Amino acid sequence: MLSPVSWNENGVHIIEQTRLPGEEVWVDLESVEQVAHAIRILDIRGAPAIGIAAAFGLALAAKICPDQDPESIKACVQEAARILGGTRPTAVNLFWALERMQAHLTALGEVDGPRLRQSLLAEAEKIRAEDIESCKLIGKFGGALLPEEGTVLTHCNAGALATGGYGTALGVIRGAVEAGKRIRVLADETRPLLQGARLTAWELMRDNIEVTLISDNAAGHLMSKGEISACVVGSDRIAGNGDVANKIGTFSVAVLAARHGIPFYVAAPTSTVDLSLASGDLIPIEERDPSEVTHPRGIQIAPAGVAVRNPAFDVTPHDLVRAIITEKGVATHPNMAAQLQEMVSKAR
Amino acid sequence: MLSPVSWNENGVHIIEQTRLPGEEVWVDLESVEQVAHAIRILDIRGAPAIGIAAAFGLALAAKICPDQDPESIKACVQEAARILGGTRPTAVNLFWALERMQAHLTALGEVDGPRLRQSLLAEAEKIRAEDIESCKLIGKFGGALLPEEGTVLTHCNAGALATGGYGTALGVIRGAVEAGKRIRVLADETRPLLQGARLTAWELMRDNIEVTLISDNAAGHLMSKGEISACVVGSDRIAGNGDVANKIGTFSVAVLAARHGIPFYVAAPTSTVDLSLASGDLIPIEERDPSEVTHPRGIQIAPAGVAVRNPAFDVTPHDLVRAIITEKGVATHPNMAAQLQEMVSKAR
Numbered sequence: 174m175l176s177p178v179s180w181n182e183n184g185v186h187i188i189e190q191t192r193l194p195g196e197e198v199w200v201d202l203e204s205v206e207q208v209a210h211a212i213r214i215l216d217i218r219g220a221p222a223i224g225i226a227a228a229f230g231l232a233l234a235a236k237i238c239p240d241q242d243p244e245s246i247k248a249c250v251q252e253a254a255r256i257l258g259g260t261r262p263t264a265v266n267l268f269w270a271l272e273r274m275q276a277h278l279t280a281l282g283e284v285d286g287p288r289l290r291q292s293l294l295a296e297a298e299k300i301r302a303e304d305i306e307s308c309k310l311i312g313k314f315g316g317a318l319l320p321e322e323g324t325v326l327t328h329c330n331a332g333a334l335a336t337g338g339y340g341t342a343l344g345v346i347r348g349a350v351e352a353g354k355r356i357r358v359l360a361d362e363t364r365p366l367l368q369g370a371r372l373t374a375w376e377l378m379r380d381n382i383e384v385t386l387i388s389d390n391a392a393g394h395l396m397s398k399g400e401i402s403a404c405v406v407g408s409d410r411i412a413g414n415g416d417v418a419n420k421i422g423t424f425s426v427a428v429l430a431a432r433h434g435i436p437f438y439v440a441a442p443t444s445t446v447d448l449s450l451a452s453g454d455l456i457p458i459e460e461r462d463p464s465e466v467t468h469p470r471g472i473q474i475a476p477a478g479v480a481v482r483n484p485a486f487d488v489t490p491h492d493l494v495r496a497i498i499t500e501k502g503v504a505t506h507p508n509m510a511a512q513l514q515e516m517v518s519k520a521r
Numbered sequence: 522m523l524s525p526v527s528w529n530e531n532g533v534h535i536i537e538q539t540r541l542p543g544e545e546v547w548v549d550l551e552s553v554e555q556v557a558h559a560i561r562i563l564d565i566r567g568a569p570a571i572g573i574a575a576a577f578g579l580a581l582a583a584k585i586c587p588d589q590d591p592e593s594i595k596a597c598v599q600e601a602a603r604i605l606g607g608t609r610p611t612a613v614n615l616f617w618a619l620e621r622m623q624a625h626l627t628a629l630g631e632v633d634g635p636r637l638r639q640s641l642l643a644e645a646e647k648i649r650a651e652d653i654e655s656c657k658l659i660g661k662f663g664g665a666l667l668p669e670e671g672t673v674l675t676h677c678n679a680g681a682l683a684t685g686g687y688g689t690a691l692g693v694i695r696g697a698v699e700a701g702k703r704i705r706v707l708a709d710e711t712r713p714l715l716q717g718a719r720l721t722a723w724e725l726m727r728d729n730i731e732v733t734l735i736s737d738n739a740a741g742h743l744m745s746k747g748e749i750s751a752c753v754v755g756s757d758r759i760a761g762n763g764d765v766a767n768k769i770g771t772f773s774v775a776v777l778a779a780r781h782g783i784p785f786y787v788a789a790p791t792s793t794v795d796l797s798l799a800s801g802d803l804i805p806i807e808e809r810d811p812s813e814v815t816h817p818r819g820i821q822i823a824p825a826g827v828a829v830r831n832p833a834f835d836v837t838p839h840d841l842v843r844a845i846i847t848e849k850g851v852a853t854h855p856n857m858a859a860q861l862q863e864m865v866s867k868a869r
Contacts, residue, residue, distance in 0.1 A: 194824040364712055364736040370823040378824055385828040388712040388814055389738050390770025394835035422738025425773050432776050466736055470820045475718040476542040476726055480733040487742035
């Protein structure tokens with residue numbers, strides 16, 4: 174199974190996603206700064222995968238800490254958590270994983286250095302294994318919601334590449350396909366960083382799942398022609414009321430889907446649910462570099478010096494979300510908030 | 522004034538829009554096939570500008586026709602009309618201009634070859650001059666609809682570059698600015714061919730009108746944050762009921778605008794109104810080459826061999842259009858169809 178982040182003898186083993194689909198390059202990250210850099214430039218991206226990488230990043234910090242005593246290792250881990258926590262603001266799985274690892278460290282109590290390292294790594298491995306298991310459950314629950322035959326629109330990449338493996342939104346599609354449903358995928362290219370064109374198309378073609386690429390602008394037209402049966406996307410953070418932050422443009426898909434009566438589903442593990450936020454307008458939205466808009470793949474497409482706005486995420490209000498699919502089940506209206514709360518409780 | 526299509530001693534003088542904003546290259550097209558090619562590859566684009574180019578294309582056919590007798594020249598013109606009419610299916614101004622020129626030819630009656638050539642060229646020049654005049658009237662009528670101060674979103678390029686000069690949607694913005702209103706523009710980049718990033722940003726910066734570029738995906742987010750006061754777009758064809766065909770993605774902007782209570786205006790000359798079609802679903806939608814999606818500016822962004830859908834236009838139903846602004850006035854609900862009909866009658 175394709176898994177974009179794992180552990181090996183050198184440290185954190187990743188596929189450099191910015192090179193896809195042109196090149197498939199796997200590298201080992203051997204310092205916390207390398208892990209942070211990979212997250213910042215989106216060689217590692219997708220909320221669950223960022224969480225896994227952060228957990229491995231703390232295990233790596235412990236492994237390479239020059240001192241051997243537990244207190245020094247803990248200090249190395251705290252410093253790594255500070256660095257990794259500063260990489261990207263929106264995906265809550267990052268903070269969730271850092272907190273879970275730190276809580277694990279605290280719960281360990283008095284152990285020696287080697288034991289501490291081993292236990293942190295085991296916890297990071299557990300986060301990764303649980304994420305893969307969650308994706309498969311999301312695939313099972315979500316796959317059941319899709320029609321026996323149809324075309325599913327997805328935005329950005331919420332696939333194997335965004336998770337430990339299998340994917341959330343693409344997990345739902347894989348789940349449906351494995352259940353024998355005849356599902357075709359329409360992939361929004363997802364400007365500015367083209368994760369749909371580069372990553373979703375790539376991983377679905379690799380799995381022989383029928384995929385057709387469109388510019389983001391074409392989604393509404395194809396909906397109006399009756400060519401889309403359902404929409405499924407991932408999420409970077411879900412507020413307590415079911416509002417969903419996801420890649421910029423997701424909100425447009427949801428509004429268009431609502432106009433056409435097309436179900437709009439969100440697939441994410443409970444680690445993406447942030448009960449501390451009452452609604453989506455409290456979710457911090459990262460603004461990224463203007464060059465992502467003016468220079469796709471390094472090629473200048475706009476006049477030099479033009480002003481740019483480049484929000485990386487938007488928030489889809491819960492009223493536009495037909496269901497949120499997690500590894501603990503499916504939250505629907507009218508009790509979406511209560512169901513989310515229950516799912517998160519079950520996951521703890 | 523910037524004018525993308527005009528006549529000179531060599532033939533049809535154009536700016537090669539596919540090279541913008543990197544290079545500003547003006548060329549003379551000296552054969553009908555060159556004019557047709559320039560329209561097909563979008564060196565000439567924008568419904569009114571295509572109409573003007575087609576009219577000049579017929580004048581060119583007459584000019585370069587190897588025979589001097591009127592019947593031979595008429596045959597050359599008919600053959601040119603056939604070639605030019607096959608370039609692009611959606612923009613009705615193309616067919617409108619070809620028909621007007623051919624009607625002019627018929628109305629000319631028995632004249633000699635030189636007179637026929639001169640008269641055809643004069644009619645083409647008239648089409649161009651009227652278009653510029655129409656844009657200025659559209660700017661006056663439309664400018665009055667914009668707030669004293671605000672941010673206007675536009676999609677694609679309905680500017681000077683898409684017309685004889687001044688622009689339709691950008692004419693509305695120019696009209697408002699000239700009336701002393703403080704208008705900032707948000708330009709959707711407009712994938713796949715990036716006319717917003719390449720052309721709208723370029724021509725507004727050239728005019729010192731404040732412009733900020735966004736990916737198409739960011740429009741909904743900025744609307745939800747209250748950052749957009751109005752939307753103004755052009756059109757390639759308007760059906761008798763007010764349904765509007767325009768660049769792919771326009772429909773998404775209109776649906777998002779409706780959700781946020783933001784006025785959505787369409788600016789176009791009456792030559793864009795096609796009363797022969799009762800509604801927008803009868804407008805032919807051009808599907809263009811997949812490489813426009815997979816290879817923006819020639820750079821591969823998707824896996825080799827991926828399937829692609831690439832509709833170049835979509836239809837925005839009239840219920841989402843607050844007003845259609847023509848050179849004859851402003852059509853609004855509830856009598857949009859009747860008002861369109863009256864405007865077209867006035868224009869004849």
